[in-house]
Amino acid sequence: MKPLIELEHIFDAFRGFGRPLKEAREALTNLVVVGIAAKTAKEVTVEALYVSPTKISEPPHKINICVQTSAKVKVEEKILSISCSCSSGSSKARCCKHAMACLIYLERNDKSTLETVTCSDMEECLGGLPEKTMSELEDVPLAEFCHFGEPESLNRRPVLEEIPEELKEEFRKRLLEAHPESEAAIFFSGVRQKINSDSNPDERNGVGSNLIRSVIVQKALRNPSYILKMAQELGESLYNKCTAEEKNYYDKHVKFHEDQVLDAFSLTPDSENWFDLTYGRLTGNISYGFYKYYENMEKHSESDWNNKISGSFSPYGFADQAKKEVNLYDFAALKCYEKKNPGKKIEQAGVFISPLAPWLVCSADGVILEDGIVDRLWVVKNPVKGATHNAATICNVAPCMKENKLKKKHKFQGQVQLGMLLLSLPICDFTLYCHKADEVFVDTVEFNDKFCLKYVTNLTNAFFTKVLPWLALNVEI
Numbered sequence: 001m002k003p004l005i006e007l008e009h010i011f012d013a014f015r016g017f018g019r020p021l022k023e024a025r026e027a028l029t030n031l032v033v034v035g036i037a038a039k040t041a042k043e044v045t046v047e048a049l050y051v052s053p054t055k056i057s058e059p060p061h062k063i064n065i066c067v068q069t070s071a072k073v074k075v076e077e078k079i080l081s082i083s084c085s086c087s088s089g090s091s092k093a094r095c096c097k098h099a100m101a102c103l104i105y106l107e108r109n110d111k112s113t114l115e116t117v118t119c120s121d122m123e124e125c126l127g128g129l130p131e132k133t134m135s136e137l138e139d140v141p142l143a144e145f146c147h148f149g150e151p152e153s154l155n156r157r158p159v160l161e162e163i164p165e166e167l168k169e170e171f172r173k174r175l176l177e178a179h180p181e182s183e184a185a186i187f188f189s190g191v192r193q194k195i196n197s198d199s200n201p202d203e204r205n206g207v208g209s210n211l212i213r214s215v216i217v218q219k220a221l222r223n224p225s226y227i228l229k230m231a232q233e234l235g236e237s238l239y240n241k242c243t244a245e246e247k248n249y250y251d252k253h254v255k256f257h258e259d260q261v262l263d264a265f266s267l268t269p270d271s272e273n274w275f276d277l278t279y280g281r282l283t284g285n286i287s288y289g290f291y292k293y294y295e296n297m298e299k300h301s302e303s304d305w306n307n308k309i310s311g312s313f314s315p316y317g318f319a320d321q322a323k324k325e326v327n328l329y330d331f332a333a334l335k336c337y338e339k340k341n342p343g344k345k346i347e348q349a350g351v352f353i354s355p356l357a358p359w360l361v362c363s364a365d366g367v368i369l370e371d372g373i374v375d376r377l378w379v380v381k382n383p384v385k386g387a388t389h390n391a392a393t394i395c396n397v398a399p400c401m402k403e404n405k406l407k408k409k410h411k412f413q414g415q416v417q418l419g420m421l422l423l424s425l426p427i428c429d430f431t432l433y434c435h436k437a438d439e440v441f442v443d444t445v446e447f448n449d450k451f452c453l454k455y456v457t458n459l460t461n462a463f464f465t466k467v468l469p470w471l472a473l474n475v476e477i
């Protein structure tokens, strides 16, 4: 057994064709005819047909290679000529992958297996092949294959011939909400204009703000602190010991669903729902008092507790307190803070209630975003002394401060820590606004989990054993 050419002849023909060599090897399977077209004492002319797998309807390429048969001939003279119908320029020096495939075929196969092909053989092949190949490769619908299930339409719902106006409007709204920074969203909502203007805070609520609030809420709900989960467990065990009336009150007025969280967080303090949502729960503002009361349990009688609770939740007092939290200077303080901290933007927040521990409420002033990323909590206070002191001296006179830091044992500390816990934020910029000088003093407070654990444990106990029984007894459902 002996092939017509040897490996060295291939190397000679393939000089400088690194990439086509691989392609040629792969093209081997597309050679449909390889045979001897002419033969003399010294030379053999091989002809081959190549069918392109991607162009099966086109005529195949015809390859012509002339080889000297003498064993004594030099390597570089063994192959006399190469041509291919794919390109008029294809030659021994510029060998295409079809001709290369043919050379590999000649090296791999015994020359005795090469049949003589006549002109008519080739003509027949040239004329008949595409059709034959076509018929073999005919495309068949998937449905006709037994191993495929019944094909389903890509549009499962019938396509409406005409899109109703309200659906178009819904599409438009959703697209704009998904791209709040787009010029179209800014144009339709007017948000950029309003954020940059000195308009009042309510006007800052736009498409962009809803989206940002949604991001803040999602972040808080997805990453609850272990302390919150612990509070949930404690709450569940205490709930089980409650009376039917208490459970009834809890189910109707305290229980909070994840679906309600974003709406509550988007509330503005002047909204009527603000009172309904926060009433009966331990807000940041009143929580410290309950924490201390529970800590010194033995000092307080039942009637002390009743006075404490009714004082905190008398509809009048509670409403007043909620109103008090909305300070006249809050928006000025916000602008002042943002001016002092370029890159930071405050998103004003409503009420945050976690479904895990809905007896606790955070009514934060805002959440700070740094370059669009949710960064920290914002709690602002507007001390009366702000009328006579500036940022440099306000800490000397503000009762909540000691050595320029928010006191560890102060109700604002409780409010700040509870806010960070509920919103899953690691830090809070506790801000004192000096309205006369239009300056802010900022103390960055870190989340204190040791404090929070004790704080939340006390509050949960106080709620279920003291507050809830009082609510069930005194508030009409």
Ligand SMILES: [Zn+2]
Pocket: 061, 084, 085, 086, 087, 090, 096, 097, 098, 099
């Ligand atoms: Zn070619």
